[in-house]
Amino acid sequence: MKDTVFKGIIAYPITPFDKEEKVDIVLFKKLVERLVAAGSHAIAPLGSTGVLPYLSDEEKEAVTEATIDQVSGRVPTLVGVSNLTTEKTIYHARFAERAGAAAVMIIPMSYWKLSDDEIFRHYDAVASKISIPIMAYNNPATSGVDMSTGLLKRLLEIPNVTMIKESTGDIQRMHTLKKELGEEVAFYNGSNPLALAAFAAGADGWCTAATNLIPELNIMLYDAVQANDWEKARQLFYKQLDVLKFIVAKGLPRAVKAGLHLLDQDAGYLRSPLQPLEEKEVVHLKQILNDVTQM
Amino acid sequence: MKDTVFKGIIAYPITPFDKEEKVDIVLFKKLVERLVAAGSHAIAPLGSTGVLPYLSDEEKEAVTEATIDQVSGRVPTLVGVSNLTTEKTIYHARFAERAGAAAVMIIPMSYWKLSDDEIFRHYDAVASKISIPIMAYNNPATSGVDMSTGLLKRLLEIPNVTMIKESTGDIQRMHTLKKELGEEVAFYNGSNPLALAAFAAGADGWCTAATNLIPELNIMLYDAVQANDWEKARQLFYKQLDVLKFIVAKGLPRAVKAGLHLLDQDAGYLRSPLQPLEEKEVVHLKQILNDVTQM
């Protein structure tokens, strides 16, 4: 298999803000520490959960450095560096490499829908400027473009594009990728409610923000998969399914922040226009988290 | 669990026609015999595969009787009796029960999109006229209506609605049903490319026309699932995936007929407007079937 550095549970921290909506780096480091301490197999700052697109260049750099400093080599770090322009994507990818990231994650953000050639050139331009591996991320719901199996095949010809994260929410896509791209590539599932089906399909890891709230259940599910104990995997999946569906439905940054607070962990503020969940939504989440704990 | 009579591989025969496009009952019985002999756990005539909506009342009755006669109690029989009008659905459901069907399958066909109340009344009216169990079938692609989890919950209050067949093609739906409707209900997967994911999610059976072409692979997959050997299940699934995707993409009656011919089994003619696959499609299917056999 090509050079892959991740397996298991890849945990996505939120980016907390202070009351004035400035990034709170001290609190961020505490939230990263929780994820590492809970047994996460990797840490992935500056994803959708980390509200990457809402941050300035300087804020992205501070978050990158804070993550690598806090994780301190205990597990590998996957840094999100996606940007609308190629120039800025290169800029952040190089920064992440210099800062010590194990790999970078890149989604082809597109205000104007990009052609296959434009996407290929974009990845190729970035890849040629760094030495660490790239995880190509497909999520049409946020990027506005759905990368075909054929395009992903092309991207994998770029030497340091070695991993694929699939978040269309359609398990049939994962099957097709696995079947057509072969065993040489590492696949990561980015759709929380597909966790079980993706592992059944052969995914190497699960990219998730749920680890902020239910790390044991996430990791036990992966352990059951590794042990080929599918009856247990299924039980663990259904046990956590309501949490997975809730955080996806409400938006990961909002839902994780609310959940952390319910778990007595300060999670700071959101940046406008994002607002906290409504009270009734928080009550619903509390009920769900209680059910999970009691089961 | 409520009264359920099926598990494992529920095989759907095609309805073959002669050169004048009349139903060929003699050939149909041969095709049913192949399915039983191959180890299918149940036989389901008059499904989409059996081109139910293209048949006259008399033809449906002849196919029902021929199935039950040929199967002769070796495995249970699930007869499709769906119809646009409630009156005709009752008529065919009663016929199937008298003929000896173990259960009937009903999809809420709808030229005019039906309300939840209309669908409930439809099932309730039919259920009150028969004693055998009903499998409620959700497939918005063919019925034009997508039954919500809430509606399915209502349908399950009708005593002899005991089973649900799910064919939206979205594994998340199966998870939701399983989670919300509970362990009391039997679930069957009707989406071929979701066979692995549905078993992972806890499906009790797989409704499929693929058994006409690759019965061993279908049954071995189910056996691996039963043995909790998921590594093997995954390998078997990927081995047959191209066949599953091909028959779905090309239309089950056309694809099964072409496949049977490639396997040296006469499958008769189609009824117009349905036409045989084009030559290049047949060549493609031949390649896929060869690959499956060699692996």
Add this chain to the structure above:
Amino acid sequence: MKDTVFKGIIAYPITPFDKEEKVDIVLFKKLVERLVAAGSHAIAPLGSTGVLPYLSDEEKEAVTEATIDQVSGRVPTLVGVSNLTTEKTIYHARFAERAGAAAVMIIPMSYWKLSDDEIFRHYDAVASKISIPIMAYNNPATSGVDMSTGLLKRLLEIPNVTMIKESTGDIQRMHTLKKELGEEVAFYNGSNPLALAAFAAGADGWCTAATNLIPELNIMLYDAVQANDWEKARQLFYKQLDVLKFIVAKGLPRAVKAGLHLLDQDAGYLRSPLQPLEEKEVVHLKQILNDVTQM
């Protein structure tokens, strides 16, 4: 222009049933008479409004004969003869021609999604058996297949396919058809809420069930279009828009029946599983009809 026989408001009667859900031909003829008397430019029985797919062969024949008898040549008659099988479509098309229909309307009904070749063969087979013109009808929401501009172009090569009815609900489709198929073909709009936009795009007629309830407004709109008085056309369109949206949202047979009753016109019963509108829906329709009348 090819042989076209319709223009203006093509009115679709419902098919009323008696208490035992048998077709009520006497009442049907009264409803047809209302449409003719109101000034409709053509009468189209056995459309979706007339619940064609819910009727037996004998019932379709009775409705066809009753229409032609009642209209008695005052305006042309367009009879729906669509059927899942080619054989039955030919059967009903020939019946309509013998009975005296001016033309037949055919939608490519498809339980199994038909290929372009299958659709072409279907139309060609029917067309070769009759001498009267055919209106090809595109409505993917009910037929399950969306005929491309290229396919419609092929269909128009068949001599007696001379008219196109477009009901995708997307005005851009009408623009494309008009632009690519040219001035030689007659186009009819089958999407009620697009009435104004379709006339702006150059449609020759409007196929509608609204004429059962608001014939004056339908006809006045067409008259304003003919007079190139677009300010008036727009006012008339907005005046009737709520009625158009209501009957589409609730299902034409249910909504027209309820509306006729509000107008003190008996409209009989529906055939199960179709049920009458709920009381609150009827109240809403009453309000809408009152508003239209007062304006």
Add this chain to the structure above:
Amino acid sequence: MKDTVFKGIIAYPITPFDKEEKVDIVLFKKLVERLVAAGSHAIAPLGSTGVLPYLSDEEKEAVTEATIDQVSGRVPTLVGVSNLTTEKTIYHARFAERAGAAAVMIIPMSYWKLSDDEIFRHYDAVASKISIPIMAYNNPATSGVDMSTGLLKRLLEIPNVTMIKESTGDIQRMHTLKKELGEEVAFYNGSNPLALAAFAAGADGWCTAATNLIPELNIMLYDAVQANDWEKARQLFYKQLDVLKFIVAKGLPRAVKAGLHLLDQDAGYLRSPLQPLEEKEVVHLKQILNDVTQM
């Protein structure tokens, strides 16, 4: 009617780049001059056409100032100030006001899908910081969120939200807005292929990048509408329809740049990842532009 400052053809300039992909302000001013000279009724920089999201804060400010300087009060200016965060949106809206913009256009950009309350707060926060009118822009394809009629009604309660631009591409939406929001609000169509249907529905203006290529046809269409000469309006619409469809299909910045070059007007470079149209696409555009000129 509330305070509205635009009518007719609102022209969107592209933002040209030099070879190093830096904004070319000198060339930008020439392109703005062309639009004013051609008779555009307003100029709208920093829209999707102007690749707003690909620009830095400083670049946006330079483009804003250059527009207002060049237009020099001959027609009103509508400046795009949308941003993912509320803080940045306020920042750019205030800048535009100080620079002399007649109004600002704001689309609720959303990486994380925003709730109605979040969108309302966003507009309200911006509106409270400026005195000039705001055009609320609905385009789910680029913003990721589809503002309902009910939400737009709420937004119109904010005193300086006075105009709505609708770009869903569904003419039925325009009808509903017009019907439910009333005559007090100004509506602008942002979907090029709906130009005719939107004017038929009562739109006050047409926001378009086509004016960079075919200003006469755009303006003649509006003039015909104003003169209530719909036969002419229809002819003019069909004459330019292929251009409208081409520029939408290929992406406005790419297509306008290619078209300007075909018209012997330098349009600079694009910013990566956006790349020029392929040669065969340029040939196709040349053919379309030739056809339009000859007709």
